[in-house]
Amino acid sequence: MPSRYVIGLDMGGTNIRCAAVSTAGEVMLLRRAPSRAGASAPEVAANIAAQIRALEDTAHGRGLGAPRAIGVAVPGPLDVLRGVVMAAPHVKAWRGFPLRARLEAHLGRAVVVENDATAWALGEFWRGAAQGHRDVVLLTLGTGVGGGLIVGGRIVHGRSGMAAELGHITVEPDGMPCDCGSRGCVEAYASSSGMRALLVRRLGAQRRIPAAYLDAEGNFSVRAMTRQARAHDRLALETFATAGRYLGIAIASLLNVFNPELVVIGGGVAGALPYMRAAMNAEVRARAFVAIARQARIVRAALGPIGGVVGAAFAATHPPRSQRGRQV
């Protein structure tokens, strides 16, 4: 019997999501486990392999047989030619780590690795907001800002799979410091870490972040700040307006570069878009060619947190040129 499913795994800073995805893109089984991103590089890889094996066991128990292919989405610039993670912001130990080779050694079969933002974009392209479109810019706003690009109906990988680092478009040359080492990247404004830094700068070194902006564990939370914005809190509204302004500057540049049909915005921070939209739209109107802006809709992502596993599964069966037909 031919296999009816593909495994898609999405490695986040906190959780791993691992799913059995049907060949039509439906999630049949979903596991969640801690990603243990602070462990050593080989331990993190071993944990990923263990999650995949556990899912395979469950699938086997349900009579689904073996997976047709395995796709793994990981954060950070990734050399897809070699399956090497160059620098993962949330898995510090993965600098130049040959993740694909390590996973294939654990599992004894071919694995396709893909950048997590690219995988998310592929998910939205396969089954979400970008379905059926040929020219799409996708932005995911979370701890950082990631992206994916569909040009002429195909995902853009660039020379070695590191393309679409859309969070690292400069929007303010002497602006806020960015985790990447540069300054004034759009990620330094329109991500949760960027918004936190904006807030800290606004409050000054003396004052702590107000409790109303923190989650139950005492960490800064965009969701909590969104609740404050809903209650007309001035500081929250101004922070979202600044984030929206710089997001709009980046989107205007991307419109002029790609002349897309669609801009899709997703990620955990996208829930704050209603409070960013006015400032964002003002920059798009001021900076993008009218004829280009008129042709592009800016919409929310459709799949939510399962976008990554769906896209990782898609990547597994539609691997980048360099990973096609590999045997282990």
Add this chain to the structure above:
Amino acid sequence: MPSRYVIGLDMGGTNIRCAAVSTAGEVMLLRRAPSRAGASAPEVAANIAAQIRALEDTAHGRGLGAPRAIGVAVPGPLDVLRGVVMAAPHVKAWRGFPLRARLEAHLGRAVVVENDATAWALGEFWRGAAQGHRDVVLLTLGTGVGGGLIVGGRIVHGRSGMAAELGHITVEPDGMPCDCGSRGCVEAYASSSGMRALLVRRLGAQRRIPAAYLDAEGNFSVRAMTRQARAHDRLALETFATAGRYLGIAIASLLNVFNPELVVIGGGVAGALPYMRAAMNAEVRARAFVAIARQARIVRAALGPIGGVVGAAFAATHPPRSQRGRQV
């Protein structure tokens, strides 16, 4: 006898270049004529048609027969789906002008129209510096800044052919005003009009541009300013450094977005690159991912001023999807 040549025409702000280009990309005949960009929209179109007919006559006289196809490159955002020029900066009368239909009425046969920067990029891709590469960012620095994008071996058109307006990436949100109506576009710094504006701002309203920066007609000339830079003129060196800084910021963003093999820089202002390169490289180093920057060479264009006609000829025989197989 099958036709051995294609006509490529490049409409500039001052001159029209019109060439018979062999199917291998060699220029067999080349005509140059004033573009009369200040005339009415129909007159400018009639002039283009007249140049094409004059070249056809010459080619006929040389026993070359009729052209296989005709490609026309024009400035400004262009809707290639409809063959309509949206807004040409140097042909003010062409706002929403149905150029393709007008040329086809004059000539009685199909014409492919293409953005001039895209055509130039196609020329460099076919016969110039980008030949044989799959992922290339091309920037042309002239009166304005234009661009072209090769992704996975194919030119990027976007939804309707207006993609690759690389001159209109924002590099300084509250920066110099740009001809497009926005502020702080890279064109407002790294083009000849941008450098002129930088110089005027630096000198203040009182002082006129020094004669050493002017050409024989008394107009600001990047070539003249380059001669001054060669003689260690501080104002010239600083202006080129500012232009180089912002060009570098745009290139760093483009590297992070495209992960290209190659960045090709051409156009009339590219002769000043030696005086822009240090500031440009400093921004690329500071802002692009190291792994991405290491894979990309930044090189000069190879074809010079004939890039546009060669690329227009290429566009004529490899038309955008929307113009393929059209009959008139």
